[in-house]
Amino acid sequence: MKRLLYTFLMISLAGCKDRIHKEPVFTSVIIGQVIEQMTEVMIHDITNPPLAARFFSYACLAGYEVVAQNNATYKSMHEALNEYPHCKRPDSIPSYNVQLSAVLAMLQTAQKMQPSEKLLAAFEKHFIDSCKRSGFNEETINNSLRYAKAVSKKILAYAKADRYNKISNYIRYTPVAKEGCWYPTPPGFLPAVEPYFSTVRTLALDSCTQFKAPPPTIFSTGRKTAFYKLLLQNYEEGKEMPMEHRVIAAFWDCNPFAIQDDGHLIMSSKKISPGAHWLGITGIACSKAGKNFEDAMQIYTNVAIGLMDAFICCWDEKFRSNRIRPETAIRKYIDPHWTPVLQTPPFPEYLSGHSVISACSATILTHFFGENFAYTDSVEVSYGLAPRHFSSFNQAAQEAAISRFYGGIHFMDAIENGLIAGNKVGKYVIQKLTNRQ
Numbered sequence: 001m002k003r004l005l006y007t008f009l010m011i012s013l014a015g016c017k018d019r020i021h022k023e024p025v026f027t028s029v030i031i032g033q034v035i036e037q038m039t040e041v042m043i044h045d046i047t048n049p050p051l052a053a054r055f056f057s058y059a060c061l062a063g064y065e066v067v068a069q070n071n072a073t074y075k076s077m078h079e080a081l082n083e084y085p086h087c088k089r090p091d092s093i094p095s096y097n098v099q100l101s102a103v104l105a106m107l108q109t110a111q112k113m114q115p116s117e118k119l120l121a122a123f124e125k126h127f128i129d130s131c132k133r134s135g136f137n138e139e140t141i142n143n144s145l146r147y148a149k150a151v152s153k154k155i156l157a158y159a160k161a162d163r164y165n166k167i168s169n170y171i172r173y174t175p176v177a178k179e180g181c182w183y184p185t186p187p188g189f190l191p192a193v194e195p196y197f198s199t200v201r202t203l204a205l206d207s208c209t210q211f212k213a214p215p216p217t218i219f220s221t222g223r224k225t226a227f228y229k230l231l232l233q234n235y236e237e238g239k240e241m242p243m244e245h246r247v248i249a250a251f252w253d254c255n256p257f258a259i260q261d262d263g264h265l266i267m268s269s270k271k272i273s274p275g276a277h278w279l280g281i282t283g284i285a286c287s288k289a290g291k292n293f294e295d296a297m298q299i300y301t302n303v304a305i306g307l308m309d310a311f312i313c314c315w316d317e318k319f320r321s322n323r324i325r326p327e328t329a330i331r332k333y334i335d336p337h338w339t340p341v342l343q344t345p346p347f348p349e350y351l352s353g354h355s356v357i358s359a360c361s362a363t364i365l366t367h368f369f370g371e372n373f374a375y376t377d378s379v380e381v382s383y384g385l386a387p388r389h390f391s392s393f394n395q396a397a398q399e400a401a402i403s404r405f406y407g408g409i410h411f412m413d414a415i416e417n418g419l420i421a422g423n424k425v426g427k428y429v430i431q432k433l434t435n436r437q
Helices: 002-014 029-045 049-070 098-113 117-134 138-160 164-169 226-239 243-251 274-289 293-321 326-333 353-369 393-406 412-434
Strands: 259-261 266-268 375-377 388-390
Touching: 029 049, 029 098, 029 117, 029 274, 029 293, 049 098, 049 138, 049 274, 049 293, 098 117, 098 138, 098 293, 117 138, 226 326, 226 393, 226 412, 243 393, 274 293, 274 353, 274 375, 274 393, 293 353, 293 412, 353 393, 353 412, 388 393, 393 412
Parallel strands: none
Antiparallel strands: 259 266, 375 388
């Protein structure tokens, strides 16, 4: 945390012509630091990927709303997102700093939504202390916090109305006892994650079925059937896999549910969610392109909205088709000793979630940065993974998608159709948010 705040201070002060009398100017880096801190809390809480996307989307919306209320270049999400409220700038709060208010609105919203809110509250306190040391006066900080809380209150009410809080009232999900359907896998045999996530209100999409994917390949144990060919694809790939394929699988693993079982003790591995990975890529792109704070806030928010809707769309299909995972099918019908390179996540196979959200994120980022934006992805260096270079966001999305095949946890049709669905969601989000008068 101290390292992050030190970086923030150096970058902020570098933007000031007069370090004594002028308030620091924030860069896109501070937004990325808030996202990183939210991610650290999610890892601590073992937040599942769809829920993580929900947290990110509302936190980003809070920050963006502050920007939009104070700069006519950026339009409010009112009438662009489903049921989004009309948020009026509070006239009673004088002399606030817009950028500071936006960051604090993100933190206020994240604190109220994430279980370990005390960790985020501690980060906010350190952040405010650093602002005092870097040139903000007490009155500006207090007014900015008041403004942030007012905006956050509106966004939190919007979040509360998305129906996620009703999920706990639904009947506990029970795996379908039918051949070809998903069933929990070892070593944890964890229950299904967010089986009712498709009931949550979409942000930009008309509904969770707006871009409904074609049905998966029909399950069959016949050796000459299309499904059996899919099985053999996964089985053969897993037998003598090239090291580069293993590296790719590990790089895009992003499985918060990974469990290590040494026969005596079961431990969980701490990993970020796929949505956090793509928001990290967003931060890298914003820094490389030199995006100012306001532009970066807009880009982060667009990507976060895409993530939320992509997960809702994908989870709707997962629990409709409810297809068996390669690990279960191969062990039962081909080789009882076969194991995938990656640990199988606890939810149905079709569509591939990584494929959907990666294609969606890549489509949105390409809109802002162009087709051939090359970058080095160092998001997971702190988790022991070497950086990888990409010539475009679409190349990264393609690699993220195929990584699920290399990892042995998805069939190819789930990957291919997932990429198509994600691309459609991303294009629609951009169309919905940019084609406004």
